[in-house]
Amino acid sequence: MEKTWNNKAWFMVLPVLVLVAFSAVIPLMTVVNYSVQDTFGGNQFFWAGAEWFEEMLHSDRFWAAMGRNLIFSAIILAIQIPLGIFIALNMPRKGWGVPVCLVLMALPLLIPWNVVGTIWQVFGRIDIGLLGYTLHALGFDYNYVNDPFDAWVTVIIMDVWHWTSLVVLLCYAGLVSIPDAFYQAAKIDGASRWAVFRYIQLPKMQRVLLIAVLLRFMDSFMIYTEPFVVTGGGPGNSTTFLSIDLVKMAVGQFDLGPAAAMSIIYFLIVLLLSWVFYTVMTNYDVEK
Amino acid sequence: MAGTREAVADKDKMMRDAATTTGAVHGGVVDEALARRMRRRGEESRFWWVVPTIYIIFLMLPIYWLINMSFKSNQEILGAFSLWPQNPTLRNYAVIFTDPSWYKGYINSIIYVVMNTVISISVALPAAYAFSRYRFLGDKHLFFWLLTNRMAPPAVFALPFFQLYSAFGLIDTHIAVALAHCLFNVPLAVWILEGFMSGVPKEIDETAYIDGYSFPRFFVKIFVPLIASGIGVAAFFCFMFSWVELLIARTLTTTDAKPIAAIMTRTVSASGMDWGVLAAAGVLTIIPGALVIWFVRNYIAKGFALGRV
Numbered sequence: 001m002e003k004t005w006n007n008k009a010w011f012m013v014l015p016v017l018v019l020v021a022f023s024a025v026i027p028l029m030t031v032v033n034y035s036v037q038d039t040f041g042g043n044q045f046f047w048a049g050a051e052w053f054e055e056m057l058h059s060d061r062f063w064a065a066m067g068r069n070l071i072f073s074a075i076i077l078a079i080q081i082p083l084g085i086f087i088a089l090n091m092p093r094k095g096w097g098v099p100v101c102l103v104l105m106a107l108p109l110l111i112p113w114n115v116v117g118t119i120w121q122v123f124g125r126i127d128i129g130l131l132g133y134t135l136h137a138l139g140f141d142y143n144y145v146n147d148p149f150d151a152w153v154t155v156i157i158m159d160v161w162h163w164t165s166l167v168v169l170l171c172y173a174g175l176v177s178i179p180d181a182f183y184q185a186a187k188i189d190g191a192s193r194w195a196v197f198r199y200i201q202l203p204k205m206q207r208v209l210l211i212a213v214l215l216r217f218m219d220s221f222m223i224y225t226e227p228f229v230v231t232g233g234g235p236g237n238s239t240t241f242l243s244i245d246l247v248k249m250a251v252g253q254f255d256l257g258p259a260a261a262m263s264i265i266y267f268l269i270v271l272l273l274s275w276v277f278y279t280v281m282t283n284y285d286v287e288k
Numbered sequence: 289m290a291g292t293r294e295a296v297a298d299k300d301k302m303m304r305d306a307a308t309t310t311g312a313v314h315g316g317v318v319d320e321a322l323a324r325r326m327r328r329r330g331e332e333s334r335f336w337w338v339v340p341t342i343y344i345i346f347l348m349l350p351i352y353w354l355i356n357m358s359f360k361s362n363q364e365i366l367g368a369f370s371l372w373p374q375n376p377t378l379r380n381y382a383v384i385f386t387d388p389s390w391y392k393g394y395i396n397s398i399i400y401v402v403m404n405t406v407i408s409i410s411v412a413l414p415a416a417y418a419f420s421r422y423r424f425l426g427d428k429h430l431f432f433w434l435l436t437n438r439m440a441p442p443a444v445f446a447l448p449f450f451q452l453y454s455a456f457g458l459i460d461t462h463i464a465v466a467l468a469h470c471l472f473n474v475p476l477a478v479w480i481l482e483g484f485m486s487g488v489p490k491e492i493d494e495t496a497y498i499d500g501y502s503f504p505r506f507f508v509k510i511f512v513p514l515i516a517s518g519i520g521v522a523a524f525f526c527f528m529f530s531w532v533e534l535l536i537a538r539t540l541t542t543t544d545a546k547p548i549a550a551i552m553t554r555t556v557s558a559s560g561m562d563w564g565v566l567a568a569a570g571v572l573t574i575i576p577g578a579l580v581i582w583f584v585r586n587y588i589a590k591g592f593a594l595g596r597v
Contacts, residue, residue: 028445114552
């Protein structure tokens, strides 16, 4: 759409600016403030410069949490995106099945995150949970409380359960926007199922897939509540992701300086990724 | 379902056959081909329901397990493993509905969620209009900056939020949580609304001005009704993200405004976990989501795509 140049539009954006400044800029400045200072309690602060940042960047604990988080995000994307596309392709396009599918599939998205954690914590328990009990009865040595591998599997299945529907809904939105004429043309050309997917459906889903990949990456990169409820970051540190580590440091140990430095590094990474997302997406819009 | 589809196709064909035999001037050959194609499509998708069904069963199993547990007594949960409650009891729900410290949690959650939704939508509406209609100094940077707030890890903000709201004496009030959740909900609302507003042709604005509408009157009387579905979707998403968030809500509250999700953690007592009540509380947190989702079911997908499909 052709937009007119009008700087008075600023007045319409002003309420949002004030509100977001209050809820984002002020807290962020507090974090910056802490990241360059040291304190021994009370209200006495000393200038520490880049000390905390250096400490963080040389900290094994930070890089271990970062590594775990990146692996987690990679696994999540590798499972959820193809699975989401596959389910969206098999969803009904019309009839009574559509609202039923949409509502039931969206249900996990609306459950408070710690309840999601609770559900899986219970579901996976070997004494009272359906999943844990069944696996145990089948002879698997499954116990997410003691075994890091089982803990990872549980957290990943939980995230797949929780968020795959988001990918499904996005892909579905892309798929229903394809006019029937496209399919008819493909039929006349005798296109195979794969060709229809590759040359009609996939290009049409490109944009929503982009949103899906980035939303899923961002959200899995800052995951906190669900694994915290299920595993508490353990056994050991095996499921301590970045956010869990950060909260442990800031609230648990009250190491404000290092925690603030970590927050800033964390936030900068997210900022960089958001920028890539935004640029790719606006470029895509321009091309269109 | 597949059967019904075929039946419909068959009926279609029969009707067409009847039409041709009664002499209606239709391309009989074309209709024949169409009917055949429809039938073949019906055959192809006879098993269309398999994948969604398996997926939905996978989604429903853990939820079913929670519901199942919520109707059992603690002895039964810990004692015998059963797929459905042997001695169904409403005791767990009774605990929640009779104890104010439990049901107040629901009221608290709903209060701050509604406050947040109202605040987010009312500030986002004019901003989204500005972004969708005008170019102005720094608009793209501003839009990007808003986006970054949606992407900000709540863990980064938990502690500074606590200090900020302490300084204003707002700790343990509903408005504190409602304002804090604006961090991610306002950008989201602006994005979704901007997507919907861009779908409304600009000619409508211009025509209204020519007809002598002032801007506020045009906005309220004409524009808002036009994007009513968009407002509904944005409100739904604000509701949703405020409802599911816990880290910030828990940090900012102690007793008076504590959300239900945080109260759930106190089922751990000296005598062990009260699994039944925990499950019942969990089931009750799912219900509001299930209710609101029904109203926006046709727009959910578009909303998740930030109004940009």
